[in-house]
Amino acid sequence: NAGVTQTPKFQVLKTGQSMTLQCAQDMNHNSMYWYRQDPGMGLRLIYYSASEGTTDKGEVPNGYNVSRLNKREFSLRLESAAPSQTSVYFCASQDRLNTEAFFGQGTRLTVV
């Protein structure tokens, strides 16, 4: 039982490049989330998907797009990376509202 798996673990991009962060969960959870974590800022919600086929903006969605490919997979795309997007990105999944969320191991992204 792998839980929540994120790829890649590390990535360096040049300004303007694009990339997709992948996330998959094997717990049959309905909801999935993308967060970014920056020093002194805490975890901030970028986008979430309450169920397969739906996505909604979180607190800091600008510069990102998401796709809920199926119930298992939720990807985050940076179309034109900027240095301000240097961060650690976490994917999470949740079975039901107001229950615990399970997090992946994170993707450390550096944009130069």
Next chain:
Amino acid sequence: EDQVTQSPEALRLQEGESSSLNCSYTVSGLRGLFWYRQDPGKGPEFLFTLYSAGEEKEKERLKATLTKKESFLHITAPKPEDSATYLCAVHPYGGATNKLIFGTGTLLAVQP
């Protein structure tokens, strides 16, 4: 505005020296409060959920309590392996139904 504040930012304890971490929150209504542990380079790991004032949960050396305005994570006789960042998050009523608001965490170091 919904807000979560954790204190202290950092705490250094000697092995066996008990203490408490604080999580103060300001929300229009509380669906639930969550405590997570985060080790360096890893994703947050779920510890506890508290839903109503007066509720308490325990796990090994950790005990979480909840009042109408704050939560405490009490650490009794800590060991070096308890060293980590402890995150608090609240799930408020109103706004996006899946929104979790995280504090910036308390970095705990337990010295042998």
